[in-house]
Amino acid sequence: MSGKNKHHIDYGTYILVWLALLAFTTITVTVAGISLGRYTLFTALLIAAVKSALVINIFMHIRFDEPIFKAFLGISGMTLLIIFLLTFLDFIYR
Amino acid sequence: MADTVAGLPVQHAEKSFYQQSTNKYSGILSWLLTTDHKRIGIMYLAAIGFFFFVGAVIGLLMRLELIAPGRQIMDAQTYNSFFTLHGVIMIFLFIIPGLPAIFGNFFLPIQIGARDVAFPRLNLLSWYIYMIGAALVLVSLFLPGGPIDTGWTFYIPYSVRSTTNVSMAIFAAFVLGFSSILTGINFVTTTHRLRAPGMSFFKMPLFVWATYATAWIQIIATPVIGITILLVIIERLFGVGIFDPALGGDPILFQHMFWIYSHPAVYIMILPAMGVVSEIIPTFARRTIFGYKAIAMSSLAIAFVGYLVWAHHMFTSGMSDTARWIFSLLTFIVALPSGVKIFNWVATMYKGSIDPQPPFLWVMNFIFLFSIGGLTGLVLGSLATNIHLHDTYFVVAHFHYVMFGGTGTIFFAAMHYWFPKMFGKMYNIKLARIAVLLFFVGFNLLYFPKFIMGYMGMPRRYYDYLPQFEALQEISTVGSWIVVGTLFFILGYLIHALLKGKKATSNPWGGVTLEWHIASPPSMENFAEIPTVTREPYDFSQLKEMKNE
Secondary structure, eight states: OOGGGTTOSOHHHHHHHHHHHHHHHHHHHHHHTSOOTTHHHHHHHHHHHHHHHHIIIIISOGGGSOHHHHHHHHHHHHHHHHHHHHHHHHHHHO | OEEEETTEEEESSSOOTTTOOSSSOOTHHHHHTOOOHHHHHHHHHHHHHHHHHHHHHHHHHHHHHTTSSSOSSSOHHHHHHHHHHHHHIIIIIIITTIIIIIIIHHHHHHHTTOSSOSOHHHHHHHHHHHHHHHHHHHHHHHSTTOSOOSTTTTOTTHHHHOOSSHHHHHHHHHHHHHHHHHHHHHHHHHHHHOOOTTOOGGGSOHHHHHHHHHHHHHHHHHHHHHHHHHHHHHHHHHOOOSSOGGGTOOHHHHHHHHHHHHHHHHHHHHHHHHHHHHHHHHHHHTSOOTTHHHHHHHHHHHHHHGGGOGGGGOTTTTOOHHHHHHHHHHHHHHHHHHHHHHHHHHHHHTTOOOOOOHHHHHHHHHHHHHHHHHHHHHHHHSHHHHHHHTTBHHHHHHHHHHIIIIIIHHHHHHHHHHHHHHHSEEOOHHHHHHHHHHHHHHHHHHHHHHHHHHHHTOBTTOSOOOGGGHHHHHHHHHHHHHHHHHHHHHHHHHHHHHHHOEEOOSOSSOOOSGGGGSOSSOOTTSOSSOOOOOSOTTOGGGGGTSOOO
16 A cells, blocks of 8 residues: 555544444344244355455555456456355355 | 676575574574564474374375275274375375465565565464464373364264363464465565566566465465354353254355365465475476466466355255356366466476476376366366265365375475475485386375275275275285385485485576575575566576576
């Protein structure tokens, strides 16, 4: 990360994100206790994805970083997505 | 003293990295606290080499047990532990770290014209983490419960229910994973940030390309096995139902998660080996590599497609039919970039001026053995034949042809190719040629009968067998004696070369990548001044300008 972006995010934002992460964790635990049928897993994954996005963009500062790091992260994320899709080919049709 | 050849500095009289330390200490402390990538590479060589011989001796004892039906030298439980330890040691302590940690560490910075890796201290930390992981494996052998007996795949539900020291042994694999990830991060950063002026990505040697692609797999895939191992430990310690069906878990999920790492790990093992092949063939054919960009891109393609084929290890596990045919199809696709490499290597040799020195002979060995391993992989990748051959000796033979005949053989090729550069000494060429021949004979005697036995229905990991397999089992055991004998023979003449060998010149083979432009062994910072690269990596026209001693 370049020096000028080092203090781009203020503490207030960090605390807000932290609270958001706690809220999402609470929702995850709550949703786990509710029977949503086939949507249970989808909901859990969606919440996890949002939490990851917050951590990566805010805490890890990727949002303000050079394009090459975004590209690296994009490739890793795409690989993870493909792995999920392929695993679901077994899980859904088993 | 430095002079300039082909626009690059050549050093002859400067102190070598053995004579210079990165810290204030001398003796053993100067090694244990070093941040020099070459010394760390040598330290990996010592550790990994030791574990390789331990794994080989365990394999030898297993083969001795199987020389005849019934009990010979050990009981069934000991045999179970032996094949597990053989797998764990060979996979996690030798073949995964082997080429990247030893030769990647030593040569990647030199080949891109750098003085060291991007994070030298992290590099040393990676070595210590490797040693801690190895120590945990050893400790797990002697704690109450006894050595792990699950097989190196740690399949559920047995790995949750086994009373042996599963948790400690798999935790060792977890720790070793961190070493792998940190090395990967170091290599990716080094490749991006520390290339010499003029060295664009498409001027990098192909070993760098392969190590770079491997580093990406190390970073992305290794955390998956880490998480999986932690989940197994949680299940064992706290009875949480994650994978064990008796606890409400899904055992196939374990297999998915295990192979999501462990299949790409196969490419962690083989990709650097392919990079070494791409270095050795041009040097000994005196020709620029055929299809440089195709080989470079095929490394990335293998790294990527390698993520998409993991479930071909699970065709008989009970997963869905849809997943089975899709993974079978994807498996055939991964053969394409591998084929690109093989054909380009062969095309490089065509009309070349072949100099059959030991490293080249090892590579020929590799192409033959790896091709058999690769093609039998297609037999296993086909759904129908897989059902017949799954969990038989056929799989064992295929795996050893690919891993030992592939990566293992190239480990020796790399050792023979770069030994003069690493140690500044030359080994006995005649003995080295004999070793290649002995290895080839022993290897095929050891593993080819397993293809036949597997086809006949001999299951893997069995302690005993029917009398009809006895002759082939005996041949296989005799092969193991030749292979292990050859390994000690190689060790013997290399140690002799270290102690009493002739001094090696800076470029004994006539290579043109950057490591051949510096002294043997290199100085601590590799280059007196960072070179500016103007030529293609395999431009042999510069040989005329290079000063061969």
